[in-house]
Amino acid sequence: MKSGAGCACEVLKSLLLVLASLFLLANGSLTVQAADVQTGILRVDYTTIAPISRYDRFFDDLGFAGGTLGNEDNLTTGAFLGHQYSLKTQSTTPDGAVEAGRAMVQEGIRFLVVLARAEDLLKIVDAVGPDTLVFNAAAPDNDLRQTACRANLIHIAPSRAMLADAIAQYLVWKKWTRWFLIEGSNPDDQKLAEAYRRAAQKFGARIVEERVYEDTGGSRRADSGHVLVQRQMPIFTQNAAEHDVVIAADESDVFALYLPYHTWDARPVAGSAGLQPLTFHAAHEAWGATQFQRRFEKLSGRPIRAEDYNAWLAVRVIGEGVTRTGTADAKTVEAYILSDAFELAAFKGQKVTFRSWNGQLRQPILLTDNKITIAVSPQEGFLHHRSPLDSMGLDEPESGCTAFTK
Amino acid sequence: MGLPTAKLRTFSTSLLLATCLATTSPALANKAFVSNERGNTVTVVDTETWEALAEFEAGNRPRGIGVSPDGKHLYVCASDDDSIKVFDTTTYEFLWSLPSGPDPELFVLSPDGHTLYVSNEDDNLVTVVDTLKKTIIAEVPVGVEPEGMAVSPDQKYVINTSETTNMAHFIRTDTYKIEHNILVDQRPRYARYTNDGQTLFVSSEIGGTVSVINAGGETGPVLEGKISFEVPGVQAEWLQPVGMRITSDNQWLFVALGPANRVAVINIPNREVEKYILVGQRVWQLEFTPDEKYLLTTNGNSNDITVIDVAAQEAIKSIQVGQQPWGVVVTPD
Numbered sequence: 026m027k028s029g030a031g032c033a034c035e036v037l038k039s040l041l042l043v044l045a046s047l048f049l050l051a052n053g054s055l056t057v058q059a060a061d062v063q064t065g066i067l068r069v070d071y072t073t074i075a076p077i078s079r080y081d082r083f084f085d086d087l088g089f090a091g092g093t094l095g096n097e098d099n100l101t102t103g104a105f106l107g108h109q110y111s112l113k114t115q116s117t118t119p120d121g122a123v124e125a126g127r128a129m130v131q132e133g134i135r136f137l138v139v140l141a142r143a144e145d146l147l148k149i150v151d152a153v154g155p156d157t158l159v160f161n162a163a164a165p166d167n168d169l170r171q172t173a174c175r176a177n178l179i180h181i182a183p184s185r186a187m188l189a190d191a192i193a194q195y196l197v198w199k200k201w202t203r204w205f206l207i208e209g210s211n212p213d214d215q216k217l218a219e220a221y222r223r224a225a226q227k228f229g230a231r232i233v234e235e236r237v238y239e240d241t242g243g244s245r246r247a248d249s250g251h252v253l254v255q256r257q258m259p260i261f262t263q264n265a266a267e268h269d270v271v272i273a274a275d276e277s278d279v280f281a282l283y284l285p286y287h288t289w290d291a292r293p294v295a296g297s298a299g300l301q302p303l304t305f306h307a308a309h310e311a312w313g314a315t316q317f318q319r320r321f322e323k324l325s326g327r328p329i330r331a332e333d334y335n336a337w338l339a340v341r342v343i344g345e346g347v348t349r350t351g352t353a354d355a356k357t358v359e360a361y362i363l364s365d366a367f368e369l370a371a372f373k374g375q376k377v378t379f380r381s382w383n384g385q386l387r388q389p390i391l392l393t394d395n396k397i398t399i400a401v402s403p404q405e406g407f408l409h410h411r412s413p414l415d416s417m418g419l420d421e422p423e424s425g426c427t428a429f430t431k
Numbered sequence: 432m433g434l435p436t437a438k439l440r441t442f443s444t445s446l447l448l449a450t451c452l453a454t455t456s457p458a459l460a461n462k463a464f465v466s467n468e469r470g471n472t473v474t475v476v477d478t479e480t481w482e483a484l485a486e487f488e489a490g491n492r493p494r495g496i497g498v499s500p501d502g503k504h505l506y507v508c509a510s511d512d513d514s515i516k517v518f519d520t521t522t523y524e525f526l527w528s529l530p531s532g533p534d535p536e537l538f539v540l541s542p543d544g545h546t547l548y549v550s551n552e553d554d555n556l557v558t559v560v561d562t563l564k565k566t567i568i569a570e571v572p573v574g575v576e577p578e579g580m581a582v583s584p585d586q587k588y589v590i591n592t593s594e595t596t597n598m599a600h601f602i603r604t605d606t607y608k609i610e611h612n613i614l615v616d617q618r619p620r621y622a623r624y625t626n627d628g629q630t631l632f633v634s635s636e637i638g639g640t641v642s643v644i645n646a647g648g649e650t651g652p653v654l655e656g657k658i659s660f661e662v663p664g665v666q667a668e669w670l671q672p673v674g675m676r677i678t679s680d681n682q683w684l685f686v687a688l689g690p691a692n693r694v695a696v697i698n699i700p701n702r703e704v705e706k707y708i709l710v711g712q713r714v715w716q717l718e719f720t721p722d723e724k725y726l727l728t729t730n731g732n733s734n735d736i737t738v739i740d741v742a743a744q745e746a747i748k749s750i751q752v753g754q755q756p757w758g759v760v761v762t763p764d
Contacts, residue, residue, distance in 0.1 A: 098575045101555055102596040105574065105612045313594065313618075316534065316552045316576060323553075341595075348597075348614070370594070370618040370637035374690075375668040413666065 060108040060353040062099070064343055065134040066092045066162075066336055067126055067149065068116045069141035077245045077282045080395070088140045088162060089114040090325035091333025095340025097324070099347075108347055112340070119145055123152045130157050135355040138162050138181075138339040140332060143169055150178050158355040160342070162335035165276075166216065170383040170418075171425035177359070180385045181339045185220035187418035188302040191390035191402035192272075192295050193224035194417070198404045201269035202230040205262075205292070207284070208274040210239045218274035221296065228407075233266040238280045245279070258287035265290065273297040299394065302402070305334030305372075306393045311401075314372040338371055338386070345369050363429070374401070380415070383426040387414040461720055462520065463727055463761045464505055465736055466493040467753030473507060474752035475523065476727075478720050478761060481738060481748050487523040490516045495537040496758040499562075500544040505760070508535040508549070515549065515560070520762055530567050532558035537621075539580040539589070541604075548589045550577035557591045557600075559607060569607040573600045579633065581622035583646065592619035592633055599633050599644065601652060611651045615642040620673045625681040625699070630655075632684060634672035641672050641686055643702060658697060662707050665691050674716035678723055678741065685726055685739075687714040694728055696744050706744050710737035718759045729756035 068088050076082060084090075096112040103110050113134065117125040122141060126149040129137060137159045139146050143166040150159045159178050161169065165185045169178070183191075196202065204225060208218035218235075225232050238261070262271070262284070271288055273296040275281035281297035293299055307318065307328030321329045321337075345367070346358035361367055363384065368376040373389045380387060392400045402417060409415040460479040466489065467474060473489040473496070476482070490509025497506045498520065505518040506529070514528040515535055531538075532551035535558075539548050546568070547560040557577055559569040574596025581590040582604070591600045592615070599622060601611040616638020623632050624646065631644040631652065640657040660670040671689035677699070684697040690713050696706040711730025718727050719741070726739040730749075736756060738748040 098595055101575050102593075102598070105596070105598060105600075105609075313552075313576070319534075319553050368617050368638060370597075376617055376637045376639075413668070 060103075060106075060347055060351065062103075062108060062110045062136065062343065062347050062353040063132070063134045064092075064096065064110065064112050064136040064138065064340060065129040065132075066112065066114045066138040066140070066340075067122070067129060068114070069119055069122045069139075069145045070116050071119060071142070074244060075246065076278050081278070084327060084330070086325060087330060088138075088332040088336040090321065090327075091329065091335065091337035092138060092340050094321055094324050094333075095337040095344065098337075098341060099344035102344060102348055106348060106351075108353075110344065110347075123148050126153050130154070135353070136160070136343045136358075138336055140336065143173075146178075147173060147175075150175050156355060158343075158359050160339035162339050163332060167220065167419065170385050174383050174426035174428045176384075176428040177355075178384060179339075179342070179359070179362070179379070180383070181335045181342070183302075183304060183388065183390060184385065184418050185217050186223065187385075187390060189217070189220035189224040189296075190227065190417040191302040191392065192300065193221070193228045193230060194402045194404040194407050195300070195392055195400050196270055196295060197228045197230055198406070201293075203233045203266075203268045203270075204230055205234045205236075205265045205268035205271045206232050206274065207236050207238055207262075207271060207280075209277050209279050209281075210237055211277045211279075213276040214274050214279075217276050217297070221272050221274055232272075233268050236261070236265075238275070240277060240279045254283045255287060258283050259289045262287075263289040268292060270295055271299075273299070300392050300399060301395065302390045302392055303331045304338075304388065304390065305329060305331050306391060306395065306398070308393070308396060309372070309391055309398050311398065312372050312374040317372050338369075338377070341371070342369060342386075375414075378412075380418075380421070382421045382424045382429055383419065384429060385418060387412060387418075389414065390417065461762050461764065463718070463720075463736070463759055464496055464498070464520070465727075465729060465752045465756045466496040466507055466758045468492055468494055468731070468755045468757040470754030472753045473505070473518070473523075474756070476736065476750055476752070478725065478727075481750055483750060483752065485523060486753055487518070489518070490514070494757045495535065496760045497538060497540050498760045498762055499540070500542065500763065502762040506538065506540070506547065508538060510534050510536055515547070527565065529560050529562065529565055530558075531560065532556055532567070532570070537578060537580050539582050541582055541586060546604075548580050548582065548591075550580055550591055552576050552578065552594075555593070557589070557602065571602055571607050571609070573602075573609070574598050574612075579619060579621040581624055581631070583624055583631075584626055584628040590622045590624075590631060590633075592622050594618045594620070594636075597635075597638075599631070599642070599652075613642070613644055613652055613654050615654070616640045616657065621675050623675040623677055623684075625677055626679050627681060630681075630699070632675055632677070634675055634686060636671045636673055636689065639667065639670050639672065641675070641684075641697070656702065658702060658704065660686075660688060660691075660695055660704060660707075662688075662691060662693060665693075673714075674729075676717040676719055676726060678719075683741075685717055687717050687728060689713055689715065690732075692730075694726075694739065708739055708744060708746050710739070710746055711735045711749060715756070716758045718761050720761050721764045727759050727761065729759050731755045731757060 099110040140163040143164040273281035275297035377388045403413040407416040463476040465474045475484040491511035495508035515531045557571040574593025576594035579592035616635035618637040633642040643655045669690045674687040686695040693707040712732035
């Protein structure tokens with residue numbers, strides 16, 4: 026435990042407060058208690074070149090729109106309880122991230138949703154201090170849930186381990202267990218590839234061939250660029266060992282989308298292209314999600330992205346915590362959301378809850394071809410003594426996080 | 432859409448059988464109407480022979496379904512058409528549409544049949560419709576994603592449950608103002624009163640519980656407790672309470688458990704689950720026959736309805752209907 030020493034015992038104290046509040050609410054009567062809940066969404070924007078697909082182009086309100094919808098949901102519910110909610114959204118350069126986070130806290134914000142890469146997220150968490158509860162809505166790094174975890178850092182975004190496990194379970198269920206792994210040359214691609222290696226071992230798949238696709242820079246799209254892609258990708262994937270499926274580990278968006286239909290062998294692609302693991306996508310309709318999609322589109326005028334869903338969910342977690350405890354105190358809310366009493370409906374067909382050992386949200390992962398939901402993991406038959414959701418990601422026995430247990 | 436001339440798909444053999452039975456039996460057979468969400472149709476089932484009599488087109492994505500107290504008119508929420516369609520229960524002809532507000536999913540009729548209360552999920556509203564004048568009387572702002580609807584037996588309150596706000600809202604029927612709110616578990620789907628008006632049950636699909644609310648509290652309704660479910664061999668996540676029905680003696684509460692493919696039988700005085708009845712897949716809504724001898728369940732993923740013998744608390748029959756049956760209603764005697 027690095028920053029936030031002594032947080033855990035305060036969390037315990039707060040748990041007692043939670044129990045007291047729960048007792049107050051036990052008869053269901055809604056005593057109107059004033060609560061003024063200030064939430065901020067801080068998004069760190071990085072200079073990147075345009076994505077391979079125009080479908081993936083950046084939206085100025087990415088994440089903010091989802092958070093705004095969550096805040097509207099909270100306002101509606103809060104109106105019946107006398108709870109006030111406000112939301113401030115802000116984007117920043119990486120250099121200005123720490124200052125922007127501090128400024129938001131100085132304004133009174135105690136719930137801060139962050140969309141940033143891991144290194145910036147940690148800088149922000151450590152800068153805002155232990156009295157602010159931070160929600161990670163973007164960074165997938167396993168380390169953030171392990172040795173780099175913080176007692177005041179909650180993860181809405183799934184880890185790379187969760188995402189890779191979600192794909193692995195489906196492929197194993199399909200009996201596509203011989204994998205041809207192609208990873209990018211950037212550090213995040215390598216971390217993702219490592220998550221797929223770990224998932225293969227965990228669920229009994231085999232990586233029969235590995236290749237690295239070098240990021241040589243340059244633009245990702247050019248007029249008639251597909252002509253060159255059509256010549257290059259078959260050759261790049263030629264002479265691979267006999268495999269059932271190609272796994273692309275390409276968080277940098279350099280090559281994965283070029284793989285489907287261009288591989289030398291007629292094989293499906295999964296991972297960063299083809300069958301992709303996401304928390305949410307704009308075509309998901311099951312479990313009442315249609316109405317959620319419609320509400321989002323009405324508000325923002327565009328289809329939803331996973332970042333928006335993550336931000337919406339973070340803001341809803343805060344709202345649910347405030348609704349059930351009747352307070353806007355971040356410590357009390359955190360103790361409640363990490364307790365067994367917390368549960369939240371999130372258009373995933375089952376309640377979402379938190380792992381008490383590392384602050385990670387348990388949630389089903391959608392597998393999509395970017396048109397429809399192909400499947401939802403965990404897959405049938407992948408059991409776990411606590412919840413099938415814990416068959417994906419970093420389980421308690423392997424946890425390297427001590428911030429929550431001390 | 433071809434609705435004004437409702438397309439009839441009659442099953443001649445079963446119709447014959449029904450006619451034969453009708454001539455030998457003095458009791459008039461009732462009809463069960465089942466809305467098929469994916470098939471865009473309503474299936475008609477004879478509650479004596481348990482044969483499907485007909486299937487007719489009912490608009491886009493039919494879900495909530497009800498019948499007028501005189502048994503003449505069938506109301507169907509055509510969710511994707513943003514209207515409630517009214518059909519003749521004898522000829523299955525489309526009669527007219529009622530305004531409903533956008534994306535109507537569930538509604539409840541006042542006992543006199545003159546007022547319809549509709550939940551509009553997209554707009555956080557309950558819409559009140561005059562069924563005679565065919566006009567909207569009021570729109571009541573409620574919590575996020577309103578769903579379940581119930582009218583208190585004394586008609587003083589209409590209850591709405593909001594799926595994302597997780598509350599049961601008690602709306603006065605004379606002022607259309609919310610008078611009480613009760614916080615329940617995640618995604619409250621359905622609300623049902625005992626017929627003495629003393630107890631209100633609210634099912635929470637994702638929370639996996641049924642909240643028991645004392646509706647006769649001195650200072651307003653009070654949450655008394657929650658009933659949860661447990662079936663060996665079934666993951667707790669799949670025990671998702673949805674539709675409910677209560678016997679008129681207030682002894683038994685039947686709860687559809689969705690993907691658990693079971694109907695729970697709750698002893699109301701003891702507040703305990705006594706039995707789980709295995710039915711079809713993704714059991715959604717329930718309805719009694721008027722004599723309460725039978726309880727019908729819609730099973731969305733097996734495209735059938737199950738008939739439960741209420742006294743024996745056993746499933747006795749299943750009948751194929753259209754694609755993804757959602758709601759069911761039975762004509763009164």
